[in-house]
Amino acid sequence: MRAWPDVYLPELPSRFKVPELSLFNTAAQKVETLPKKSLYRMYVCGITPYDATHLGHAATYLTFDLINRFLRATGAEVDFVQNITDIDDPLLERAKRDGVDWKTLAQSQVDLFKGDMTDLHVIPPKDYIGVVEAMPLVVDAVQKLKDAATTYEVGSDIYYRVHSDSEFGQRSHYSNEKMLEIFSQRGGDPQKPGKEDPLDALVWLSQREGEPGWPSPFGAGRPGWHIECCAIALHYLNPEPNDEYAIDIQGGGSDLIFPHHEMSAAQSRSINGQRFARSYVHAGMVGLDGEKMSKSLGNLVFVSKLVNSGVNPAAIRWALMGHTYSSDLMWSDALIQKSVIDIDRLQLNLARMEVAPTDSVIQEVIEALSQNLDTPRAIAAIKSWMDKTESGVTGGVAGELSRALDTLLGITL
Numbered sequence: 001m002r003a004w005p006d007v008y009l010p011e012l013p014s015r016f017k018v019p020e021l022s023l024f025n026t027a028a029q030k031v032e033t034l035p036k037k038s039l040y041r042m043y044v045c046g047i048t049p050y051d052a053t054h055l056g057h058a059a060t061y062l063t064f065d066l067i068n069r070f071l072r073a074t075g076a077e078v079d080f081v082q083n084i085t086d087i088d089d090p091l092l093e094r095a096k097r098d099g100v101d102w103k104t105l106a107q108s109q110v111d112l113f114k115g116d117m118t119d120l121h122v123i124p125p126k127d128y129i130g131v132v133e134a135m136p137l138v139v140d141a142v143q144k145l146k147d148a149a150t151t152y153e154v155g156s157d158i159y160y161r162v163h164s165d166s167e168f169g170q171r172s173h174y175s176n177e178k179m180l181e182i183f184s185q186r187g188g189d190p191q192k193p194g195k196e197d198p199l200d201a202l203v204w205l206s207q208r209e210g211e212p213g214w215p216s217p218f219g220a221g222r223p224g225w226h227i228e229c230c231a232i233a234l235h236y237l238n239p240e241p242n243d244e245y246a247i248d249i250q251g252g253g254s255d256l257i258f259p260h261h262e263m264s265a266a267q268s269r270s271i272n273g274q275r276f277a278r279s280y281v282h283a284g285m286v287g288l289d290g291e292k293m294s295k296s297l298g299n300l301v302f303v304s305k306l307v308n309s310g311v312n313p314a315a316i317r318w319a320l321m322g323h324t325y326s327s328d329l330m331w332s333d334a335l336i337q338k339s340v341i342d343i344d345r346l347q348l349n350l351a352r353m354e355v356a357p358t359d360s361v362i363q364e365v366i367e368a369l370s371q372n373l374d375t376p377r378a379i380a381a382i383k384s385w386m387d388k389t390e391s392g393v394t395g396g397v398a399g400e401l402s403r404a405l406d407t408l409l410g411i412t413l
Contacts, residue, residue: 001084003128004114007121007410009072010403016363018074019370021067023249024326026257026280027171031372034248034279039077041247042068043233043277044125045256048085049109050094053116054300055320055331056286056293060253062317062410063283063325063373065122067249069408070369081236082125083229084110086132087222089187092211102212116303119313121410127236131228134235138223139216141231141271142204146218150270154194156206156219160227162199165266171280172258183259187225201263203227226260230268230276239274250277254284254326284328293331301331314411315339321375321409346382347413349389350398356388358396362404369408378409 012018022033034040044064047057064080071078085091086106095102110130117124131138142158145151150164162168174182179199183190190198202224207213213220239246246268250261257280265276285292288299307313319339323329349355361381368377382405389396405411 001110001128001130001133003082003124004118004122005124007123009069009123010407012073012362012366012404012407013400015359016366016404018070018366020074021070021370022372023067023279023281024372025278026173026261026282027277028279029173032279034071036074037076037248039079040071040249041237041239042078042080042249042251043229043237043247044080044082045229045252045260046083046085046128047109047113048088048090049106049113050091051300052109052113053303054286054293055303055316056253056300057113058116058120058303058316059286059320059325059329060251060283061117061122062120062320063281064249064251065120065410066321066325066369066373066375066408067251067281068123069410070373073366073407079237080123080125081127081129081233083134083232084128084130085225085228086110086130087212088131088225112304116307119307120303120317121313121412129232129236131223131232134228134232135214135223137231137235138228139214141227141234141267142223143217144271145203145227145267148270151203152196154192157202157221157224158204158218159195159200160203160263160267160270161196162201162263162266163197165269167269167275168266169262171265172262174258179258179262186255186259188259199259201226201259201267203267226263227267229260230264230271233264233276234268234272239272241274244275245278246272246274246276248278249281250279251281252283254282254328257282283325284323287328287330289332290330306336311336311340312343314413315343317410318343318379322379323376325373325375342383343411343413345386346411349386350402350413352389352398354394355396355398355401356385356393358385358398358401358404361385361396362401365404365408375409 207220268276364381365378368374
């Protein structure tokens with residue numbers, strides 16, 4: 001599947017020092033510095049295309065866009081892959097509810113998502129892969145799990161034995177009780193009769209009447225959740241066979257810590273023997289006016305509706321960067337209104353002929369981002385520069401700061 005248009009990144013002048021990037025690794029439960037490399041492999045879980053693009057999505061993809069930008073600023077290449085879960089129960093349920101073909105619904109939402117990512121100035125993935133187009137890879141991955149004796153059948157469905165991976169549970173660090181509770185809330189079926197372990201994951205669902213299916217050596221059907229991501233990542237990111245880890249970064253929202261990232265990592269390790277990701281990085285959730293933002297509550301705020309109402313996409317980025325990426329954010333009209341004012345102010349200051357010194361603020365933004373994407377610190381540095389500029393301090397180059405904010409923060413004005 002074709003991604004959205006590429007983004008031009010102005011090059012930072014060589015006098016700015018770009019240190020190595022530190023990120024909170026959920027698996028290690030601490031902030032770790034990524035090893036210096038010439039190529040980083042990053043996989044970010046994509047949307048299920050039926051409610052795109054709400055601010056929870058935007059916060060997640062902005063987080064990994066900032067990581068992508070920073071790693072590129074170090075001079076490294078980033079091999080970035082993202083999927084689209086364009087066949088799944090929620091998509092089929094929504095299509096049935098709305099009386100539309102599931103493929104038509106999926107395509108319309110993917111198109112909307114691409115437009116939103118373009119508006120938000122997000123760097124596109126090198127490979128943007130739908131599960132449907134990756135079906136041969138999924139079938140091959142399921143076959144490899146079967147060949148490794150890590151699966152069993154319940155009726156005509158195929159399940160993965162999660163404890164085939166001796167490190168199962170070490171990415172999320174959840175208790176068995178918490179895993180069971182979350183599993184039932186997030187697409188799992190712990191109560192299904194015939195399972196060897198309530199947490200065992202469905203990897204191949206045999207075709208049900210009235211639902212789509214794809215041919216395979218084990219009968220027509222479609223993927224369970226999790227297997228599609230490890231199949232796509234292992235193929236398109238082409239891991240170094242001698243590396244301890246298949247990829248460098250596995251990313252998504254914090255709601256994917258379990259079961260999705262735990263399960264996909266376990267299945268990946270059973271397929272190729274490598275630990276899946278060096279770092280598991282997760283963005284926080286977004287709420288609205290004191291409540292969790294969710295489809296069930298009907299209080300989703302959509303990027304496209306904000307943009308269509310006249311909000312500058314840069315203001316959406318600014319608002320989302322005003323808090324630490326890994327913490328939950330409570331969205332409000334006041335927050336976006338304040339961000340619109342800040343962006344207008346920034347644009348006016350960058351248009352001045354005389355501005356406060358800019359080298360120091362650029363270096364401060366770089367340092368802040370290097371330390372677990374400390375965007376609040378970066379924004380504070382920019383606001384301080386605006387205060388100085390407005391008070392008449394001079395000696396900076398507005399164009400150079402403008403280009404640096406584009407490169408590092410994705411703010412284009």
